[in-house]
Amino acid sequence: MQKLGMGQAVNQALREEMHRDPNVFIAGEGVGVSIHLNPMFPTHGLLEEFGPGRVKDTPVSEAAIAGLAVGAAEAGLRPVVEIMFNPFFTLASDMIVNHAAKLRYLSGGKSTFPLVVRMKSGAGFGAGCQHSHNLEAWAAHCPGLKVVMPATAADAKGLLKSAIRDDNPVIFIEHMGLYFAPMPVPENDYLTPIGQAEVKRPGTDVTVVTWSGMLGVAMAAAEKLAQEGVSVEIVDLRTLVPLDKETILTSVAKTGRLVVLHEATRTGGFGGEIAAVVMEEGFNLLKAPLRRVTGPDIPVPASPPLERFYIPDDEQLITAIKEIL
Amino acid sequence: MKISAEKQKEMLWTMLLSRHFEDELTELCKIEGKIPGMMILSTGQEAVGSGACAALEPEDVIITNHRSHNHLLAKGADPNTLMAEIYCKRTGCNKGKSGTLHLAVPEVNAPCTSTVVGAGPPIAVGRAFAQQYKGEQRVTVCFFGDGAAAEGSVHEAMNLAALWRLPVIFICENNVYAGAQRYEEHAPNPSMADRASAYAMPGEAVDGNDALAVYQAVREARERALAGEGPSLIECRTYRCRGHGEADPQHYQPKEEIRAWKEKCPIPRLRDDLLAQGLITAADVQAMDDRAEALVKEAVRFAEDSPYPSPEEALEDVFA
Ligand SMILES: Cc1ncc(C[n+]2csc(CCOP(=O)(O)OP(=O)(O)O)c2C)c(N)n1
Numbered sequence: 001m002q003k004l005g006m007g008q009a010v011n012q013a014l015r016e017e018m019h020r021d022p023n024v025f026i027a028g029e030g031v032g033v034s035i036h037l038n039p040m041f042p043t044h045g046l047l048e049e050f051g052p053g054r055v056k057d058t059p060v061s062e063a064a065i066a067g068l069a070v071g072a073a074e075a076g077l078r079p080v081v082e083i084m085f086n087p088f089f090t091l092a093s094d095m096i097v098n099h100a101a102k103l104r105y106l107s108g109g110k111s112t113f114p115l116v117v118r119m120k121s122g123a124g125f126g127a128g129c130q131h132s133h134n135l136e137a138w139a140a141h142c143p144g145l146k147v148v149m150p151a152t153a154a155d156a157k158g159l160l161k162s163a164i165r166d167d168n169p170v171i172f173i174e175h176m177g178l179y180f181a182p183m184p185v186p187e188n189d190y191l192t193p194i195g196q197a198e199v200k201r202p203g204t205d206v207t208v209v210t211w212s213g214m215l216g217v218a219m220a221a222a223e224k225l226a227q228e229g230v231s232v233e234i235v236d237l238r239t240l241v242p243l244d245k246e247t248i249l250t251s252v253a254k255t256g257r258l259v260v261l262h263e264a265t266r267t268g269g270f271g272g273e274i275a276a277v278v279m280e281e282g283f284n285l286l287k288a289p290l291r292r293v294t295g296p297d298i299p300v301p302a303s304p305p306l307e308r309f310y311i312p313d314d315e316q317l318i319t320a321i322k323e324i325l
Numbered sequence: 326m327k328i329s330a331e332k333q334k335e336m337l338w339t340m341l342l343s344r345h346f347e348d349e350l351t352e353l354c355k356i357e358g359k360i361p362g363m364m365i366l367s368t369g370q371e372a373v374g375s376g377a378c379a380a381l382e383p384e385d386v387i388i389t390n391h392r393s394h395n396h397l398l399a400k401g402a403d404p405n406t407l408m409a410e411i412y413c414k415r416t417g418c419n420k421g422k423s424g425t426l427h428l429a430v431p432e433v434n435a436p437c438t439s440t441v442v443g444a445g446p447p448i449a450v451g452r453a454f455a456q457q458y459k460g461e462q463r464v465t466v467c468f469f470g471d472g473a474a475a476e477g478s479v480h481e482a483m484n485l486a487a488l489w490r491l492p493v494i495f496i497c498e499n500n501v502y503a504g505a506q507r508y509e510e511h512a513p514n515p516s517m518a519d520r521a522s523a524y525a526m527p528g529e530a531v532d533g534n535d536a537l538a539v540y541q542a543v544r545e546a547r548e549r550a551l552a553g554e555g556p557s558l559i560e561c562r563t564y565r566c567r568g569h570g571e572a573d574p575q576h577y578q579p580k581e582e583i584r585a586w587k588e589k590c591p592i593p594r595l596r597d598d599l600l601a602q603g604l605i606t607a608a609d610v611q612a613m614d615d616r617a618e619a620l621v622k623e624a625v626r627f628a629e630d631s632p633y634p635s636p637e638e639a640l641e642d643v644f645a
Contacts, residue, residue, distance in 0.1 A: 301422045309637065
């Protein structure tokens with residue numbers, strides 16, 4: 001099987017979908033000619049292949065990019081637009097939150113908005129808090145948006161293809177830390193369903209629910225704990241909205257214990273939503289209180305020791321697991 | 326307007342200091358793992374920050390963007406704490422929270438470097454409003470790029486500033502590129518200065534590689550602002566000699582174009598002008614250059630010798 005970084009997997013999905021459906025176009029700052037002359041980046045080579053009619057380099061105008069997607073989607077095109085970094089979602093948010101997410105409802109179901117907004121997220125690059133801020137909980141809090149956060153390159157390809165074919169606005173967040181690590185990706189055309197979590201590692205003693213860049217941390221912790229005889233089951237959500245409650249509850253029923261792990265800050269984070277779901281619908285399954293392991297409630301600092309302190313690591317996860325074993 | 330010898334020398338000095346500072350950063354970026362994050366330099370654009378800041382008083386305010394080193398040094402920021410912050414050390418002006426990208430130096434009235442493109446102008450409006458509100462005879466200068474001018478926030482800021490006659494000077498640093506996009510690929514009007522007419526404020530395009538021209542335009546805009554006449558827009562036409570970041574191979578910038586602009590470098594231009602006016606001697610220039618080099622070496626030593634913050638310091642400074 002081919003091995004690709006997540007950026008390359010996204011690239012493959014975009015290329016295949018653009019070949020399949022002439023209504024698919026992409027737009028964003030530097031999606032055509034980019035400062036990154038780097039094949040690991042998601043839109044590399046697409047301008048050469050599809051031309052400037054379908055690969056639209058835009059001015060630095062997030063509101064206009066998002067508005068372009070909304071207007072074009074209503075007319076039946078399938079825009080896949082890029083907002084360079086997750087924090088700049090704030091500049092696009094009127095178009096996304098007040099329009100993309102609401103116009104179908106407002107029209108009484110008459111209009112549809114098949115658009116995808118791709119964004120990079122994740123700490124670990126020393127860029128500081130105006131470039132590193134995971135805002136998935138903001139998007140998830142907004143009815144009318146689907147929110148997808150793949151943790152593997154294979155899922156990124158399958159999920160992005162599903163997102164492009166979905167008739168709803170989809171927020172698709174890629175962790176930059178996954179761009180550069182080659183992972184196996186099937187070569188064929190396949191769809192990974194939006195709204196289905198996956199058990200990435202089976203186990204019996206404790207469930208860890210996680211997504212995006214934290215899957216690797218969960219895997220590392222599980223590996224270490226296996227040596228101590230602790231069996232960790234890892235559920236990768238892949239999609240936050242719609243939430244696959246069934247896979248979470250099935251796993252908790254099996255293990256009786258839950259730790260939620262995410263990189264985003266704690267207060268108001270999506271981990272709280274999962275905790276609430278399990279308390280409401282699976283309280284009797286729990287043998288111990290659940291735990292959250294998250295980023296602390298601070299903006300992401302630039303200095304390496306501070307940034308490392310920010311990002312949850314496998315030792316923190318192991319501690320949390322041991323507390324409830 | 327006659328520009329004093331002192332002011333002209335000050336401009337040459339801050340340009341030299343910035344150039345040494347940034348050339349050193351170019352070298353440091355080649356050493357793996359030395360400087361975290363992106364490194365975005367203003368090499369070739371020094372006449373803008375140096376010319377503009379020379380036209381200001383210490384109590385005037387600047388709001389800057391991701392290409393800030395020259396602006397901050399010209400405003401009087403301490404090279405040592407600036408360099409230490411770029412190194413992400415504890416002694417840095419922001420204790421390692423910022424790194425190179427969002428350097429905040431309130432002690433020299435440079436309270437905000439935003440890397441969110443287009444975010445500076447609305448903040449400058451707020452700062453200028455406070456100056457007007459308190460009855461201070463002060464102005465706020467906002468530096469932003471030609472790319473930033475596409476953001477709605479920039480239009481909104483200009484509209485409000487003009488409406489309320491706020492003492493703000495919008496300086497659009499038109500360095501031909503926004504990321505990998507050439508000016509004409511992201512802006513339909515070849516003149517950024519033209520935009521001012523939409524807000525009924527004065528707009529002027531100046532040679533951004535001519536520090537004296539920048540100084541003059543800013544000085545006049547400052548006088549208008551202090552006379553209660555409100556904001557101005559100054560477009561400084563210059564060129565981005567290095568890439569968007571030090572990792573940018575500049576594959577989209579024609580080599581010929583870079584070479585041609587390097588020949589228009591603002592530093593020898595002002596130097597030769599000062600020499601021709603008889604305001605300085607070649608020995609003075611050499612002394613300035615040596616001093617700038619020594620200060621930068623000292624700043625690097627200071628940064629290298631400084632400790633990183635300890636991890637838990639990440640938790641500090643969130644709330645007042
Ligand atoms: C709101 C926002 N969108 C995108 C970016 C990414 N970005 C950083 S600098 C830049 C180009 C800015 O161009 P310009 O304003 O002309 O400034 P220059 O870099 O040329 O000095 C872009 C798109 C950002 N930092 N903020």
